[in-house]
Amino acid sequence: MRRIVFPYARLGADVHPIVSLGIHLTDAWRTVYAYVDSGAAYTVLSATLAPAGFDYRSGKLTQSRSATGHPLSLFIHDLEIQLGFDRFSAPVAFSPDLHVGFNLLGRKGIFDRYKVEFDDRRRLVSFTPTR
Amino acid sequence: MLTHDRRWTILKTMGRNRNGKAKAKIAPPRTRPPGDPLLRALTYENDWVARHFGDLVKNYPQKIVAVVEHAVAGVGATGDEALAVAKEKFPSAIPLLVSVPAEEDMKCVVLFSRTPGSAPTSTR
Secondary structure (H helix, E strand, C coil): CCEEEEEEEECCCEEEEEEEEEEEECCCCEEEEEEEEECHHHEEEEHCCCCCCCCCCEEEEEEEEECCCCCEEEEEEEEEEEECCCCEEEEEEEECCCCCCEEEEECCCCCCCEEEEECCCCEEEEEECCC | CCCCHHHHHHHHHEECCCCCCCCCCCCCCCCHHHHHHHHHHHHHHHHHHHHHHHHHHHHHCCEEEEEEEEEEEEEEEEEEHHHHHHHHHCCCCCCEEEECCHHHHHHHHHHHHHHHCCCCCCCC
């Protein structure tokens, strides 16, 4: 396993640590773009990204609350994901209530596998394997 | 003995700061795309989206776009809609699906991350 490095996404004068990851759903890979958020316990994707043949509501339901105070219904699945060259299983939640406008890459299954570094000076976010 | 100004001029031409350390460099974009379609989306298309994220937020707020070959190949309200359009043009590709936020969503992130005293691990 090797270190994975992503450039920050540029928005005007600001930059944001947003990265792409692959998710294996219903016998096909789907890629999504997610904000790396150390404050989020789970990786949370908008339910609008779930394919028609995938019943995201079959996951384990957990009620949560966003940092803005809005209630969140999370349907958690253990899915195979790909980050850079690495493939592994991690909990991924789908939510019909995710109104922040972007997906979140949270800690469970990711931050215990990688040392995640935010390098604002070089505008890079990197994932160094810890196992 | 070099004067301070002369030393600074030399350092600037060498791409170094006043302390003699190399200036931060932004990673150059990847130029050769990988052959594997999934890896291609996760690296090659990712780099393009990172560079053009501002344009996507400006042109496709609150939409889902499918990016293939360094361009927007499909737009929709759901991932399936965006993929269906992109797959017509690029049947064998795995497009990178980007949930494009509205500009206000990103301002919220910036506001929270810059507020003194806010929780360091929670930006939203």
